[in-house]
Amino acid sequence: MKKLKFLTYMVFIVVLAAAIYHLSLKYRHENKILKEIITRLEAESRIAEVLVTGVNYDEKTKKRQTTIKFLEYDVGGKPLKPKYFTFSGNIIQFQSLVIRFDDMYIRKADKLRGKSAYLFWKVFMLDGKNTQEYEITKVNQIPAGYKIDDIKNGFEEKLWEKFWMYALEPKEAKKMGIKNAQIEAPGTIFMPGSLYVLKIEHDGGMRIDAVLLPVILKGEKIPE
Numbered sequence: 001m002k003k004l005k006f007l008t009y010m011v012f013i014v015v016l017a018a019a020i021y022h023l024s025l026k027y028r029h030e031n032k033i034l035k036e037i038i039t040r041l042e043a044e045s046r047i048a049e050v051l052v053t054g055v056n057y058d059e060k061t062k063k064r065q066t067t068i069k070f071l072e073y074d075v076g077g078k079p080l081k082p083k084y085f086t087f088s089g090n091i092i093q094f095q096s097l098v099i100r101f102d103d104m105y106i107r108k109a110d111k112l113r114g115k116s117a118y119l120f121w122k123v124f125m126l127d128g129k130n131t132q133e134y135e136i137t138k139v140n141q142i143p144a145g146y147k148i149d150d151i152k153n154g155f156e157e158k159l160w161e162k163f164w165m166y167a168l169e170p171k172e173a174k175k176m177g178i179k180n181a182q183i184e185a186p187g188t189i190f191m192p193g194s195l196y197v198l199k200i201e202h203d204g205g206m207r208i209d210a211v212l213l214p215v216i217l218k219g220e221k222i223p224e
Helices: 002-042 103-107 154-168 170-176
Strands: 044-058 063-072 083-087 091-101 117-125 132-135 178-184 187-189 194-201 206-212
Touching (some): 091 154, 091 206
Antiparallel strands (some): 044 063, 044 194, 091 117, 091 178, 091 187, 117 132
């Protein structure tokens, strides 16, 4: 009888230990998934960098001319061909179209909707009737950072036509699991000696971070 009780007790202990172990594994697994979800929601990507490459005084306008180098990165993080823009001032903005998808797609790391989609439309400086702007991407054009190399694809073109439609007609966007689609225009005062990094948050919009260049680079021209 004592042996039976002892065996029953041992079986109970083993079953309890196994249950606790499985609960622990489940908790660790769920905790890992939760952390991954939070990481995805809080994640961000570098999408472009801007550097002031020249500041000159224009005798005609009596204003300082600021030239910036705009270097965009494609979806794989590869730099595209840089563009240069000159403005009669240094408060410069980037007009962009941004589509935010429902959080469920970000949590699941959906291949197409796992983070906010965007494109750079124009770069401009507001100055009343003297406002200056340059086009980066033409309306309905496939953005350079997303273009599939060496392929002319009707599906790809239609996809980007829809992107423009969703960004400019939010009512249509709701049907595709899009939380928000809008025009954004992040900007800042661009000064020599800093690197300006444009980032997009996976569940949000764009922002510009300024980072001081190392002192050693001041006054140096870097060869190609």
